[in-house]
Amino acid sequence: xxxxxILQGGVTPLLIALFFCAMPRPASAGVAISxxxxxxxxxxxxxxxxxxxxxxxxxxxxxxxxxxxxxxPGVWVAPPMVGVLxxxxxxGFASGLYVWHPGYWGPHxxxxxxxxxxxxxxxxxxxxxxxxxxxxxxxTAVTAVxxxxxxxxxxxxxxxxxxxxxxxxxxxxxxxxxxxxxxxxMAIHERHIAPLPMQISHQQAARAxxxxxxxxxxxxxxxxxMDRVDGRRFNQQGRIANxxxxxxxxxxxxxxxxxxxxxxxxxxxxxxxxxxxxxxxQERQQVNRQQNHMSREIYNEKxxxxxxxxxxxxxHPPENERH
Numbered sequence: 001x002x003x004x005x006i007l008q009g010g011v012t013p014l015l016i017a018l019f020f021c022a023m024p025r026p027a028s029a030g031v032a033i034s035x036x037x038x039x040x041x042x043x044x045x046x047x048x049x050x051x052x053x054x055x056x057x058x059x060x061x062x063x064x065x066x067x068x069x070x071x072x073p074g075v076w077v078a079p080p081m082v083g084v085l086x087x088x089x090x091x092g093f094a095s096g097l098y099v100w101h102p103g104y105w106g107p108h109x110x111x112x113x114x115x116x117x118x119x120x121x122x123x124x125x126x127x128x129x130x131x132x133x134x135x136x137x138x139x140t141a142v143t144a145v146x147x148x149x150x151x152x153x154x155x156x157x158x159x160x161x162x163x164x165x166x167x168x169x170x171x172x173x174x175x176x177x178x179x180x181x182x183x184x185x186m187a188i189h190e191r192h193i194a195p196l197p198m199q200i201s202h203q204q205a206a207r208a209x210x211x212x213x214x215x216x217x218x219x220x221x222x223x224x225x226m227d228r229v230d231g232r233r234f235n236q237q238g239r240i241a242n243x244x245x246x247x248x249x250x251x252x253x254x255x256x257x258x259x260x261x262x263x264x265x266x267x268x269x270x271x272x273x274x275x276x277x278x279x280x281x282q283e284r285q286q287v288n289r290q291q292n293h294m295s296r297e298i299y300n301e302k303x304x305x306x307x308x309x310x311x312x313x314x315x316h317p318p319e320n321e322r323h
Contacts, residue, residue: 004205014087033064034099038174039091040069040214041167045224047119049146050076051231053135055142057128058086059117060224063203064212070212071221072203074119076228080105080193081322082134087122088112093172096242104194113171114178119143121194124181127159198223199227205230 039062047057060074079086089103090113101113109126120128120142128143129136132152139147141157167173180188195203206212211222249257268292 001225034097035064036097037068038093038098039169042115042117043071043220043224044167045074047065047074047144048076048225048227049144050138050150051146051227053150053152054078054082055138056086057119057121058103058199059088059119059121060221061089061117062091063207064214065207067210067213067215069214070207070209071214071217071224072206072212073221073223074117074225075202075231076226077196077199080196083107083131084193085109085126085131087192088115090115091170091175093170098170098314102169102195104192105196106187106190106192108183108187108190110190110192111180113182115169115171116166116176122159122161123176123178124184127156169245202226202229205242260297270318304315 042062043060045060050057055076056079057076058077061072062069063072064070068097084105084107086105087103089195090101092099092101092113103112104110112123113122114123115121116123120126120139127139129138135152137152137154139156139159140147140153141155141160145153147153164251166176170176171178206223209222210216214221287310
């Protein structure tokens with residue numbers, strides 16, 4: 001499946017510019033929230049492969065909710081139109097306050113605080129791919145792609161620099177001391193498209209999930225990434241793989257857990273197709289309960305025996321799953 005094209009013959013930079021010129025200029029990117037507590041460092045996670053040609057990666061981030069910071073999983077998203085790119089949001093620290101600057105869609109990548117979100121968003125610009133007319137091409141040197149369905153790929157390793165990885169999640173004193181480049185300054189003043197309804201729904205689902213709050217997961221979110229909004233959660237499969245590699249799961253245990261995970265993913269796909277591509281709030285709550293049950297089962301299977309002598313247990317069940 002490809003993203004719907006604006007014109008069958010492709011989209012040129014001129015057409016994109018005309019589209020944005022025709023749009024009413026939005027108010028300056030309003031500050032959604034400002035607080036006095038610094039966001040946690042960015043968690044380490046693996047990017048799921050891009051599931052559909054034309055989707056663009058939107059990195060995960062810490063948002064502020066009812067019980068402090070919660071993690072909004074990184075996710076592949078269908079852009080609102082061909083030719084636009086996603087500028088991630090970021091926290092900025094100034095005058096004693098941490099201020100959230102929301103992300104947006106636009107013809108060029110703007111300033112996102114110099115925060116290294118990874119997977120092509122290394123602090124300045126985006127090197128995970130680019131639009132070639134009406135086709136998005138993916139740089140597999142820094143981007144995970146399902147090559148069985150996506151053929152528009154290339155490899156450019158020159159974008160990978162040997163720098164110290166900084167997981168600080170905000171800009172300003174004590175964080176990333178970056179300032180907008182001239183190109184980013186120009187992008188800031190372009191016309192933008194606000195986060196899409198599916199992106200808002202994605203954030204709201206994370207806010208409603210207690211396991212995503214740093215106060216519960218201590219900076220290690222239960223779901224770090226998803227392959228699409230309301231799609232597959234990429235935390236359980238990684239834990240199963242780690243259990244196999246460490247010897248804590250045998251072949252039978254791993255097969256049982258993977259079968260359960262596959263059934264759950266199939267159920268999610270069926271429910272999403274029956275509801276026009278999304279999940280109802282009730283279905284989302286049910287999925288969360290099933291995912292939590294799956295998480296407990298993985299934990300129990302991995303800890304049904306004492307760890308090898310001299311080895312410390314490093315995995316703990318989420319706080320809301322302890323009895």
